[in-house]
Amino acid sequence: MTLPFKRIDWTQPWLAPLAERGVRWQSAAIDGYSIYLETLNADARSMDITTGRGKPLSFIAQDDLPAGASYEAHIAATGCVPTRHNLHDFFNASIWFQFPRIKAALNARQAAQIDALGIGPTRGVLRDALTLFDENAVLFVCADPALSDALRDFDWRTLFVTRRADWGVRCEAQIFGHALLEKLVAPYKACTGHAWIVAVPPGYFSLDDSKRRVLLDERVAKTLLDHPPTSRDFAPLPVLGVPGWFPANEFPPFYDDTSVFRPGRRHRG
Known part of the structure; x- marks a missing residue:
């Protein structure tokens, strides 16, 4: 589980902008899932970052997403970002700190579309573009x-x-x-x-x-x-x-x- 995190090379020019926070997160992710989430949330508490409907940003284990809940709608309503112990979600969290307003705008747009149209078998044209x-x-x-x-x-x-x-x-x-x-x-x-x-x-x-x-x-x-x-x-x-x-x-x-x-x-x- 931790091997992918060990492969991150912060000297690569596309990763260097994330390195200051990312090196700490990488170490925490290697130490374990709970330690990793604690590290993300400590950083979130120190920052004034909100999700699409003004809720303070935080991170929860993927299993804590309520059954049947929509990922984007849950983030907008609660501020809690379901986060797996993998590289995909590691970089998702990183971008919440790097470009918080853009992430919040995307989340607000996604949540508004879910409110209007619900969750269907396909996302629809706008949600596809947002994704x-x-x-x-x-x-x-x-x-x-x-x-x-x-x-x-x-x-x-x-x-x-x-x-x-x-x-x-x-x-x-x-x-x-x-x-x-x-x-x-x-x-x-x-x-x-x-x-x-x-x-x-x-x-x-x-x-x-x-x-x-x-x-x-x-x-x-x-x-x-x-x-x-x-x-x-x-x-x-x-x-x-x-x-x-x-x-x-x-x-x-x-x-x-x-x-x-x-x-x-x-x-x-």
Whole structure:
């Protein structure tokens, strides 16, 4: 049970933003399930984080979710996040601390849909889009529309080679989806996220990491609450193509693999 936790490598660039808290949580998870939950809840009590309906965040064992209760509706109504002793839920909890407003916005939207439509055999279009964001989103933060266009148009050569020097100063990627983070514990070339484009002013890239997170958290949460997302709002992003994230991508032929960096639509107009 603890072996997957031991495999987390906090030096990986996509995990480094979570490392300060994550190293402690990893140690607690290796020590045992109850110790792990106690550690999560101690951190939650020290933070002003609420779920979709303003309830203080806490974490409970998966078995404490009442029979027949909906996961998202329970979180919204009680603040309690059912949490298993596995990597998937480990990273879910991590993102509650990293981007609490976005997580609360997703939870509020999910709970409202459950109130309106109930729990059926399928989630429905909106809940599918919300789940896609929650599980697999990458925030593609960008101060240059040409780079956003390159992403939308599958123009990998422009995005990753021609404009490579612009990464970190005109655009960046931040992993949000906890299922994607789980996959990236054992990364593979075809690992692909669903990029959610966040337009920012150039001054964003002069901010420190904590201020960047606050800005993104507020901006994306507002967008999710104001405008129901759809699956068409995302663009595929092979995450190991991000400059600086994988040694092999330092060589341009890395991006010639069309099974990963697939050709697609090109810029219209």
